Amino acid sequence: MELQEAKARIDALQRKEIAYNHAMGLLSYDGATGAPAGTAANRGETLAVLSEASYGIATGPEMIETVETLLRHADELDEVTRRIAEVKNKDLTELRKIPVEDYVAYTKLINEADAVWHKAKENNDYASFAPYIARIVEFHKKIAALVSPEKDPYDYWLDRFEEGLTREKCEVFFAALRREIVPLVKKVTASPQVDDSLNHIPFPIPEQEKLSDELMALMGIDRDHCTISTTEHPFTTEFSKYDVRITTHYHETSFLSSLFSVVHEGGHALYELNVADELAYTCLGRGVSMGVHESQSRFFENIIGRSEAFAALLFPILxxxxxxxMKGRTPHGLYLAANxxxxxxxRTEADELTYSLHIMVRFEIEKRLFAGEVTAADLPALWNALYKEYLGVDVPDARRGVLQDSHWSGGMFGYFPSYALGSAxxxxxLARMEREFDVFAAVEHNEIAKINDWLREHIWKFGSLYKPGELMEKVFGAPFDPAYxxxxxxxxxxxxxxxxx
Ligand SMILES: [Zn+2]
Incomplete structure (x- = not known):
C-alpha cells in the first residue's frame, strides 16, 4: 500500500468506526433516557451485531495494513496523521494481544459482576460480591501481563484511563494533597457550620427545568448541538463534536444538586463541542482523557460555579x-450554601474540599489489591479504616461503604485517580488564565465567553492530538504542580x- 492510499483509507476507516459508535451511542443513550422498560433485550441484540462489526473494522486486515503503512512513513506525516497512526497502533497492539476467548470471558464476567453488585448493594451483602472483585482483579492482572508484560499491572490500567499516569506519580500527587487537605478539613470541622437551609426547601421541578436552560445559556452551550434530559445519575455522552447530550436529576428539596450537575456536565459538553472541525470524524476528535475531561467539568462546577461571582450572576435569575x-436571601448566602x-x-455527594479524600481511599485500596498486599475479603475493614483515618467518619455498613460505587463491578480499576487529578x-x-484576565470579573459580568475562548484556544480545540500530561504542560508552561x-x-x-x- 502506498502512503497516499493509506491516508485516504485511514480517513474512510475512521468515518466507518465513528458511524458505528454514533449508532451504538445513540441506542445506549436512548436506553438510559426515553426507551420503554421492556426494550433492553432487543437493544442488546442490535448492540451485539453493531459492536461485532465495529470490532471487525478496528482489528481487520485493512486497518492493520493501513496503520503499518502509515507508521513506515511516520517521518513524512503531518502532526495529526502521525498521532492518529500512533493511537490506532496502540489500540491494535492491545487488541491483538488479548485472545478473543479472554475478551469474551471478560465481557461475561463484567456483565455478571454488575448484576451481583446491584443486588449486593441493595442487600448490604459484601460477601456475595467479594469473589467478583477477586476475579476481576485477577483478570486485569492477566490482561496487563499479556499486553504490557514489562509494566506494573496497576500502571497499565492507570495509563488506560490517563495516558502516562503511573502509581508513582499518583503517590506523589496524593501525598501532596493529603498533607494540606487533612489539616484543612480539621479546621473546617472545628469552625461554625455555614447556613445551607436554602438547599433544603422545595424548589418546584418545572422551574428547575427552566433554570437548566438558563444555566446552559449562561455557559454559552450551543443548544443546536446539545440537548438535556433527565436520568437517575447525570452524565454526558457525545456522538461527535456535532451532537452532545447531557443529563441531570432533579430533587425538589435540593435544587443545588441539579444546578451543579448541569454546570458540571455542561463543562464536559463544552469541551466536546469545541474540538477543532479538522479533527471531527477521526479518533482525535474528542476530549483526550478522563483527567482532562474532569478538569473541565470540575472547573466549571466548582471553581466557576461555586464562586462568589457566579452566585452574584445567578442570583437575579433565581x-x-x-x-x-429567594425572599430575604442574598447572593452571599447562596455562595455559602453552595460551599x-x-x-x-x-463520594458522589462530597463537597469540593473533601472530595479528593474519597478518591485517595479508593486509590490506596486498588494499589494494595494489585500489589497482592490485600485480598478482596479484606476490603470492608480496610475501607472503613481509611475513611476513619482520612475523613474521620465511621462507616455504618457496606452499602454506604465499600459497595457504594459501580466502578469496580464495571472493571474500572485505575479510573478514580483521574477525578482528583482533574480537580487539581x-x-x-485558573492560575494560568488569571495571568491574562480577571476571570471572576468576567463571570460576574456575564462574560463567560471570555473563559470559553481561552479554554478553546488552549485545550478544547486540540481534542486528543496531544497526550494528556503533554497537553497540560503546554497549558501550564511548566510541569503540573498540585500546590495550585x-x-x-x-x-x-x-x-x-x-x-x-
Ligand atoms: Zn464528570
Missing amino acids: ERLFPEQ KSEPSLI YGAEI YTNYLKKKYASIYGFEA
Whole structure:
C-alpha cells in the first residue's frame, strides 16, 4: 500500500468506526433516557451485531495494513496523521494481544459482576460480591501481563484511563494533597457550620427545568448541538463534536444538586463541542482523557460555579424563577450554601474540599489489591479504616461503604485517580488564565465567553492530538504542580469558614 492510499483509507476507516459508535451511542443513550422498560433485550441484540462489526473494522486486515503503512512513513506525516497512526497502533497492539476467548470471558464476567453488585448493594451483602472483585482483579492482572508484560499491572490500567499516569506519580500527587487537605478539613470541622437551609426547601421541578436552560445559556452551550434530559445519575455522552447530550436529576428539596450537575456536565459538553472541525470524524476528535475531561467539568462546577461571582450572576435569575424561595436571601448566602463542607460517607455527594479524600481511599485500596498486599475479603475493614483515618467518619455498613460505587463491578480499576487529578488541573488552569484576565470579573459580568475562548484556544480545540500530561504542560508552561490546587482550597475555605489560611 502506498502512503497516499493509506491516508485516504485511514480517513474512510475512521468515518466507518465513528458511524458505528454514533449508532451504538445513540441506542445506549436512548436506553438510559426515553426507551420503554421492556426494550433492553432487543437493544442488546442490535448492540451485539453493531459492536461485532465495529470490532471487525478496528482489528481487520485493512486497518492493520493501513496503520503499518502509515507508521513506515511516520517521518513524512503531518502532526495529526502521525498521532492518529500512533493511537490506532496502540489500540491494535492491545487488541491483538488479548485472545478473543479472554475478551469474551471478560465481557461475561463484567456483565455478571454488575448484576451481583446491584443486588449486593441493595442487600448490604459484601460477601456475595467479594469473589467478583477477586476475579476481576485477577483478570486485569492477566490482561496487563499479556499486553504490557514489562509494566506494573496497576500502571497499565492507570495509563488506560490517563495516558502516562503511573502509581508513582499518583503517590506523589496524593501525598501532596493529603498533607494540606487533612489539616484543612480539621479546621473546617472545628469552625461554625455555614447556613445551607436554602438547599433544603422545595424548589418546584418545572422551574428547575427552566433554570437548566438558563444555566446552559449562561455557559454559552450551543443548544443546536446539545440537548438535556433527565436520568437517575447525570452524565454526558457525545456522538461527535456535532451532537452532545447531557443529563441531570432533579430533587425538589435540593435544587443545588441539579444546578451543579448541569454546570458540571455542561463543562464536559463544552469541551466536546469545541474540538477543532479538522479533527471531527477521526479518533482525535474528542476530549483526550478522563483527567482532562474532569478538569473541565470540575472547573466549571466548582471553581466557576461555586464562586462568589457566579452566585452574584445567578442570583437575579433565581429571584425571577423562584421569588418565594429567594425572599430575604442574598447572593452571599447562596455562595455559602453552595460551599458547605463536611466529611461524609458518599463520594458522589462530597463537597469540593473533601472530595479528593474519597478518591485517595479508593486509590490506596486498588494499589494494595494489585500489589497482592490485600485480598478482596479484606476490603470492608480496610475501607472503613481509611475513611476513619482520612475523613474521620465511621462507616455504618457496606452499602454506604465499600459497595457504594459501580466502578469496580464495571472493571474500572485505575479510573478514580483521574477525578482528583482533574480537580487539581482545574486550579492550575485558573492560575494560568488569571495571568491574562480577571476571570471572576468576567463571570460576574456575564462574560463567560471570555473563559470559553481561552479554554478553546488552549485545550478544547486540540481534542486528543496531544497526550494528556503533554497537553497540560503546554497549558501550564511548566510541569503540573498540585500546590495550585491546595493553595486554592486553603484560600477559599479559610475565607468561607473564617480562619487563618
Ligand atoms: Zn464528570
